[in-house]
Amino acid sequence: MTSQKILVIGAGELGFQVLRALVAHPRRPATIAVLMRPGSIDSSSPSKQKQKAALQQLGIDLVPGDIVEDHERTLASIFANYDTVVGCTGFVSGTGVQLKITRAALVAEIPRFIPWQFGVDYDAIGRGSPQDLFDEQLDVRDLLRSQAQTHWAIVSTGMFTSFLFEPSFGVVDLENARVNALGSLENQVTITTAQDIGLITAEIVLGDEDLFNCRPIFIGGDTISYGELAQLIERLTGNPITRNVLTMEKMQDALASDPQNGLLKYQAVFGQGHGVAWELAGTWNQQRGIQAETAEEWARKNWAGSLNPGSFGRAHRLFYAQDPFSRPMAVHINHAQFPGDVQAIRALFLGYAASLGIDLTFQSFEEELDSIPGKYATTEGGALLIARNSDPLNSHDDAPSNVIKLGLPDFNATPPVTIGCVALRRSSDGWCEMKRLYVLPEARGLQLGDKLVEAIIDQAKSLGYRGIRLDTLPDMLAARRLYLKYGFVETTPYYDTPLKGTIFLACDFTREL
Ligand SMILES: NC(=O)c1ccc[n+]([C@@H]2O[C@H](COP(=O)([O-])OP(=O)(O)OC[C@H]3O[C@@H](n4cnc5c(N)ncnc54)[C@H](OP(=O)(O)O)[C@@H]3O)[C@@H](O)[C@H]2O)c1
Numbered sequence: 001m002t003s004q005k006i007l008v009i010g011a012g013e014l015g016f017q018v019l020r021a022l023v024a025h026p027r028r029p030a031t032i033a034v035l036m037r038p039g040s041i042d043s044s045s046p047s048k049q050k051q052k053a054a055l056q057q058l059g060i061d062l063v064p065g066d067i068v069e070d071h072e073r074t075l076a077s078i079f080a081n082y083d084t085v086v087g088c089t090g091f092v093s094g095t096g097v098q099l100k101i102t103r104a105a106l107v108a109e110i111p112r113f114i115p116w117q118f119g120v121d122y123d124a125i126g127r128g129s130p131q132d133l134f135d136e137q138l139d140v141r142d143l144l145r146s147q148a149q150t151h152w153a154i155v156s157t158g159m160f161t162s163f164l165f166e167p168s169f170g171v172v173d174l175e176n177a178r179v180n181a182l183g184s185l186e187n188q189v190t191i192t193t194a195q196d197i198g199l200i201t202a203e204i205v206l207g208d209e210d211l212f213n214c215r216p217i218f219i220g221g222d223t224i225s226y227g228e229l230a231q232l233i234e235r236l237t238g239n240p241i242t243r244n245v246l247t248m249e250k251m252q253d254a255l256a257s258d259p260q261n262g263l264l265k266y267q268a269v270f271g272q273g274h275g276v277a278w279e280l281a282g283t284w285n286q287q288r289g290i291q292a293e294t295a296e297e298w299a300r301k302n303w304a305g306s307l308n309p310g311s312f313g314r315a316h317r318l319f320y321a322q323d324p325f326s327r328p329m330a331v332h333i334n335h336a337q338f339p340g341d342v343q344a345i346r347a348l349f350l351g352y353a354a355s356l357g358i359d360l361t362f363q364s365f366e367e368e369l370d371s372i373p374g375k376y377a378t379t380e381g382g383a384l385l386i387a388r389n390s391d392p393l394n395s396h397d398d399a400p401s402n403v404i405k406l407g408l409p410d411f412n413a414t415p416p417v418t419i420g421c422v423a424l425r426r427s428s429d430g431w432c433e434m435k436r437l438y439v440l441p442e443a444r445g446l447q448l449g450d451k452l453v454e455a456i457i458d459q460a461k462s463l464g465y466r467g468i469r470l471d472t473l474p475d476m477l478a479a480r481r482l483y484l485k486y487g488f489v490e491t492t493p494y495y496d497t498p499l500k501g502t503i504f505l506a507c508d509f510t511r512e513l
Contacts, residue, residue: 005031006205007082009067009101011055014118014160015088017198023058026330027206033061035078067101068093075104084205087116091133102140106150112212113152114205115140118197121156121216124275130255130268144214151212153204157197158190158220158276161298164229170246170267171226172233178242179233181226182251183271185243190220190277196292200285211284220283221292229295236299246271289334331419331448333455335378336386342372344418345384352421352438356473362498375425381432383459387420387439387448419443422452424459427494430466431506437479449479453486457507467508469494474501483507 008019011034022032034055040048041062055062065078067089079085085105091098098116105113122137129135144152165172171180181187192200200219204211211217224232227243234241251268258264270276280286293301336345346369353360368374376382420439427433434456439448460468469491472479483505491506 004029005033005082006084006086007033007035007063007079008086008088009035009065009116010087010089011036011051012088012090013162014090014194014197016051016054017194018086018088018201019055019058019060019198021198021202022205023060025202025206029206031061031082032059033063033082035063035065035067037066038064067097072100072104072107075101076107079105079108079110082110084112084114085110086114086201086205088118089116091116095133095136098136098140099143102143106143106147109149111151112205113144113150114155114201115144115152117141117154117216118157118160118201120158120269121218121275121278123216125269125272126275129272130251131262131265133265134269152214153212154216155197155201155204156216156218156278157192158223158278159192159270160197161191161193161221161293161295164189164191164295165298165302168263170263172229174233174237176242177237177239178244179226179230181230181243181245182267183248183273184245185227185230186225187271187273188223188225188277189270190223190280191295191298192219192221193293193298196221196285200290200292203290204284217284218278218282219285219292220278220280221298222294222296223277223280224295232296232299236296236303248272331387331389331446331451333385333387333451336373336384336421338373338377341386341418344386345372345421348386348418348421348438348440349436351440352436355438355441358473358499376423376435381426381463382424383456383463384423385421385452385455385459386418387443387452389417389419389443420448420452422456424456424463424468427469431469431494432460432463432465432467433494434460434468434470449482450485453482457486461509466510467506469504469506471495471497471502471504473499474503480505 006022006029008015008022011019015034019032019034022028041052041064043049052062063078065075067075087098087101089097102113102115105115117137117140120134122134122141125134127135127138141154144150163169167173167175171182173180182189197219204217230241230243246267248268248271251264251271255261255264255268285292349365349369349372353365373382373384374380376384420443422437423435424432425435434453437449437452437456439452457468468488470483470488472483480503486507488505488507491504493502493504494506
């Protein structure tokens with residue numbers, strides 16, 4: 001079922017990402033609304049005004065409502081206008097609110113409901129854990145399981161990735177070069193970023209599969225032990241990291257002397273080490289080949305800024321590209337398949353050569369075209385990635401007219417349209433070479449070039465290369481900016497070229513951070 005009217009409760013860190021992903025989804029429904037406190041909608045504070053403007057620009061209806069102050073009946077009468085309600089407010093105002101929202105959803109007889117349970121596996125943790133708020137999540141599950149009218153899904157995400165790195169959570173203490181392991185260094189935690197939770201939740205709500213079959217869906221970007229986290233930080237920062245274990249005993253003592261401390265309660269739950277981590281291979285996203293951001297990717301992005309290459313997941317990566325003034329599209333980047341993709345790759349390579357406006361004879365370009373995949377074959381230690389606009393787009397009658405003007409060739413066509421590519425081939429001394437990075441002119445402005453570079457860097461790493469080299473020309477400013485962003489620096493020529501002014505760049509993985 002494709003839901004036609006969706007209400008998201010809350011537009012905070014998580015709610016906003018869910019809303020953005022719903023709006024950008026190729027099956028964007030006619031109505032997407034957000035329930036917000038009237039005071040927040042009417043607030044004159046610049047940050048609230050900015051939030052309101054951003055939501056309105058996305059075409060989201062703002063619905064006044066207060067999950068704490070409003071009576072269950074009032075909430076039910078709001079919910080009754082929607083097919084799907086997604087709770088994204090977290091534990092606001094302590095106990096009782098999550099149950100109230102759930103009762104309101106059931107009274108309203110909404111067809112589909114996702115309660116705010118984007119976190120740990122509450123069933124596995126059970127009642128009576130150090131975090132007393134969690135018991136209410138089990139009450140919510142009991143209530144949902146006691147009925148059959150409203151179909152529900154729970155998206156178990158593990159900890160928000162940003163929270164694991166949040167200094168106030170007390171695990172990653174960069175200032176003192178220390179990791180405080182909760183329970184033990186072997187204890188694991190599953191993490192997912194708010195952005196990925198948004199994308200995956202939108203896919204769960206709007207995708208093909210009927211996932212509202214009344215059970216939790218496990219997703220994840222990474223499952224990492226505190227010991228591995230310490231190693232990762234050591235590798236990224238180049239500094240030794242002290243491993244400090246907060247044993248359950250220590251945490252229980254701390255809680256005994258400060259029983260209302262919410263942070264200590266969370267730490268203790270994670271310290272128990274059950275219900276907080278699951279195998280990534282079994283997650284809903286991984287089983288569909290959708291990679292979410294790992295701890296390392298998060299750290300590179302947030303700590304290293306533009307100096308270091310970020311990697312955007314392995315071969316198969318789904319993202320929604322959207323320009324506010326164009327319509328959204330879903331893009332898949334994966335390995336080109338042969339012989340099926342030969343013609344598509346040939347067309348992209350020809351487009352690439354035409355865009356350069358130079359004679360590529362010296363690179364044996366004709367031969368390359370005739371032997372695709374050639375040196376880029378996986379059997380040769382290469383990789384050839386192709387980006388496809390994979391889903392036909394909805395054009396809603398009520399969509400603003402500026403939402404259907406991207407003008408990609410055959411944009412509504414199925415099967416998918418190929419819109420970009422990038423390749424790598426084995427070079428010498430453990431290096432590989434990036435080649436044929438190309439995005440159709442009509443698909444530019446959507447950060448597809450970034451995603452292709454991220455994907456090929458990831459490939460190069462997974463193939464065990466020490467780094468990537470490439471050549472470019474002085475007037476290719478946009479490409480040079482892109483390479484700079486991903487950590488490429490100028491290097492000595494690694495082959496003889498007749499093209500005057502050729503710039504040679506290298507991204508050495510062994511020198512990262
Ligand atoms: N699993 C994890 O590891 C993890 C990590 C971090 C956070 N969390 C939890 O996730 C929750 C959601 O995360 P978040 O980062 O999105 O939180 P957030 O940024 O604090 O957003 C909370 C949202 O709820 C809204 N809200 C608050 N009180 C409300 C009320 N009475 N009626 C209607 N809306 C109300 C807020 O709106 P206003 O703008 O009006 O305040 C805001 O939009 C957090 O509260 C936290 O409990 C979990």
